[in-house]
Amino acid sequence: MTALVSIKQVVKGYTRGKQRVEVLHSIDLTVERGEFLALMGPSGSGKTTLLNLIGGLDRPDRGEITVAGERLDRLSSGQLAKWRARNVGFIFQFYNLLPVLTAERNVEVPLLLTKLSSAERKRNVAAALELVGLADRAKHKPGELSGGQQQRVAIARALVADPTLLVCDEPTGDLDRETSESILKLLELLNEHQKKTIVMVTHDPRAAHYASRRLYVDKGSLGAAPLGVAA
Amino acid sequence: MKYLPLIWAGLWRKRVRTVLTLLCVVVAFALFGLLHGFTAAIDGIVEQMSDTRLRTMSRVNITQPLPLAHRARMQTVPGVDEVSYYNFFAGYYQDRSNSVQVGAIDVASFNVVYPDIQMEPKYVDAMLHTRNGALVGEDLAAEQGWKIGDRIPLGSAVWTRKDGAEAWDFEIVGSYRSPSGKVPTSELWINYDYFDEARAAANGTVTLYFLKIHDSSRSAEIAEQVDALFANSTSETQTQSEKDWLRAQIAQIGDIGFFVNAIIAAVMFALLFVTGNTMVQSVRERIPELAVLKTYGFGNTAVMGLVLAESVVLCSVAAALGIGIAAVLTPPIFREIGAGGLNLPLPVVIMGFALAVAFAVASAALPALRAQRLSIVDALAGR
Numbered sequence: 001m002t003a004l005v006s007i008k009q010v011v012k013g014y015t016r017g018k019q020r021v022e023v024l025h026s027i028d029l030t031v032e033r034g035e036f037l038a039l040m041g042p043s044g045s046g047k048t049t050l051l052n053l054i055g056g057l058d059r060p061d062r063g064e065i066t067v068a069g070e071r072l073d074r075l076s077s078g079q080l081a082k083w084r085a086r087n088v089g090f091i092f093q094f095y096n097l098l099p100v101l102t103a104e105r106n107v108e109v110p111l112l113l114t115k116l117s118s119a120e121r122k123r124n125v126a127a128a129l130e131l132v133g134l135a136d137r138a139k140h141k142p143g144e145l146s147g148g149q150q151q152r153v154a155i156a157r158a159l160v161a162d163p164t165l166l167v168c169d170e171p172t173g174d175l176d177r178e179t180s181e182s183i184l185k186l187l188e189l190l191n192e193h194q195k196k197t198i199v200m201v202t203h204d205p206r207a208a209h210y211a212s213r214r215l216y217v218d219k220g221s222l223g224a225a226p227l228g229v230a231a
Numbered sequence: 232m233k234y235l236p237l238i239w240a241g242l243w244r245k246r247v248r249t250v251l252t253l254l255c256v257v258v259a260f261a262l263f264g265l266l267h268g269f270t271a272a273i274d275g276i277v278e279q280m281s282d283t284r285l286r287t288m289s290r291v292n293i294t295q296p297l298p299l300a301h302r303a304r305m306q307t308v309p310g311v312d313e314v315s316y317y318n319f320f321a322g323y324y325q326d327r328s329n330s331v332q333v334g335a336i337d338v339a340s341f342n343v344v345y346p347d348i349q350m351e352p353k354y355v356d357a358m359l360h361t362r363n364g365a366l367v368g369e370d371l372a373a374e375q376g377w378k379i380g381d382r383i384p385l386g387s388a389v390w391t392r393k394d395g396a397e398a399w400d401f402e403i404v405g406s407y408r409s410p411s412g413k414v415p416t417s418e419l420w421i422n423y424d425y426f427d428e429a430r431a432a433a434n435g436t437v438t439l440y441f442l443k444i445h446d447s448s449r450s451a452e453i454a455e456q457v458d459a460l461f462a463n464s465t466s467e468t469q470t471q472s473e474k475d476w477l478r479a480q481i482a483q484i485g486d487i488g489f490f491v492n493a494i495i496a497a498v499m500f501a502l503l504f505v506t507g508n509t510m511v512q513s514v515r516e517r518i519p520e521l522a523v524l525k526t527y528g529f530g531n532t533a534v535m536g537l538v539l540a541e542s543v544v545l546c547s548v549a550a551a552l553g554i555g556i557a558a559v560l561t562p563p564i565f566r567e568i569g570a571g572g573l574n575l576p577l578p579v580v581i582m583g584f585a586l587a588v589a590f591a592v593a594s595a596a597l598p599a600l601r602a603q604r605l606s607i608v609d610a611l612a613g614r
Contacts, residue, residue: 049608057526057607057608057611058608077530078531082528082530084527084528085527086528090523090526092611096519096611098520099244099520100240100241100244101236105237105240109524109527112237113527113529113533157527
């Protein structure tokens with residue numbers, strides 16, 4: 001396997017009010033292509049910040065981040081936006097679907113930035129919805145779908161542009177146990193069959209169990225998951 | 232075009248708010264169309280007025296009569312082809328409140344001076360051979376329900392007959408129309424000779440002269456020559472082309488263009504806050520959604536463009552509706568003010584849409600800037 005994500009000595013902090021808070025301290029991390037990595041840790045540990053840096057949503061204060069061969073720490077915000085459009089699919093805890101659009105229109109959003117024709121976009125959207133088992137809900141708006149269905153639409157949206165990397169922030173945090181398992185199985189399937197590299201932040205040891213590797217973020221530093229956390 | 236569903240859906244996120252905002256903008260642009268249409272109509276009326284027809288009245292004011300003897304001297308001025316005359320009658324039909332505009336004319340010369348009025352030769356002939364004959368304008372005929380052959384008794388608040396009677400009997404022998412719409416057809420024309428012989432006072436005088444000239448470039452010069460003929464007499468004249476006369480009349484009302492622009496500017500300024508508020512609220516409610524768009528690769532400029540586009544679509548649709556309403560309402564209004572045949576001018580329509588776009592950009596500028604500067608991480612974290 002080759003490294004898809006390479007993070008070296010990354011430091012990230014935020015200014016809150018008059019205070020500067022360092023959230024990540026000299027992080028080093030490598031994620032291999034095709035890997036399913038779970039990042040665990042308590043609230044405020046810095047795992048979402050790390051995920052944001054991997055997904056190109058934020059830039060480090062210091063250090064190097066290379067994802068899919070691109071040095072993200074050197075890209076401007078416009079270049080980062082274009083890079084994200086090509087390389088990353090995002091899945092959020094609260095789905096973050098656009099409530100005024102139907103499922104198929106939501107899934108189409110990342111494709112609007114491509115040069116695909118309307119017919120090609122429709123084909124890809126239909127394939128993505130088929131993959132997550134929601135072809136029959138294409139015309140429904142998010143408000144007409146259950147939480148699990150909404151998350152499936154969000155996964156279809158993350159997949160539709162065929163990104164190399166899927167970044168998931170607590171994808172099952174808002175779902176019941178049964179629905180969570182079906183979503184996690186879907187992610188597992190995408191990792192094993194579609195060879196998608198997945199980095200997932202989760203509090204849930206059960207969710208982390210689906211990952212091929214589990215790391216623990218605590219107080220801005222990275223380590224192996226402690227015993228009992230992800231059995 | 233592929234972004235249109237995204238823009239349209241964003242616009243209708245809060246239907247009631249969007250509809251109310253839309254209605255405000257529709258009303259503003261309908262007002263814009265009507266007021267600018269009104270000024271354009273006035274300009275149109277002025278332009279329609281002839282500058283090969285001069286109009287002579289007393290230098291004192293229009294109520295002072297001029298001797299009919301002036302006519303012969305006016306006809307000697309080089310460049311004057313024909314001179315006709317007109318006397319106000321101030322009539323009413325059946326009831327004093329039902330006033331009828333009546334003009335005593337010399338139909339033969341009037342027909343020459345006003346070629347843009349269509350009178351069938353048989354009607355002119357009937358008028359010449361019927362002393363108490365009258366020609367009715369088609370609008371007046373429709374209004375009063377008169378037809379050819381009707382005998383109509385008219386009263387006059389100004390003119391009594393020599394025998395002391397107030398009632399004047401006329402027989403409608405024909406009608407006239409104005410195919411170009413340039414001349415109102417809301418008057419009744421009677422024979423001047425019959426009227427002048429019968430009236431108790433002011434015999435041998437007229438209210439107005441109309442002079443037909445053939446060279447419009449000499450209108451000012453001829454007008455001066457005409458007025459010079461009667462300078463220092465007891466009946467001095469004031470002669471102007473019809474176009475100049477109307478322009479002077481309108482100028483007496485005030486600077487209509489300024490008033491119209493001031494009203495529209497005030498309305499638009501107030502409306503800016505309404506639409507601005509709508510856009511601010513709309514963006515504030517959608518911060519996480521806009522952050523998701525940025526997450527998926529929409530750049531800062533693209534997100535700003537989406538917000539601006541929403542505003543432009545809203546204002547353009549509203550402007551189209553408002554200007555459409557104005558376009559439907561203006562022709563009948565124009566007809567009422569004597570500018571029949573005019574529609575809402577194309578430059579007003581173009582100006583309306585340009586204003587709508589500028590207005591949309593101005594009202595969405597701040598929220599669009601906020602959307603552009605939006606930090607994905609902060610927005611998704613709810614900060």
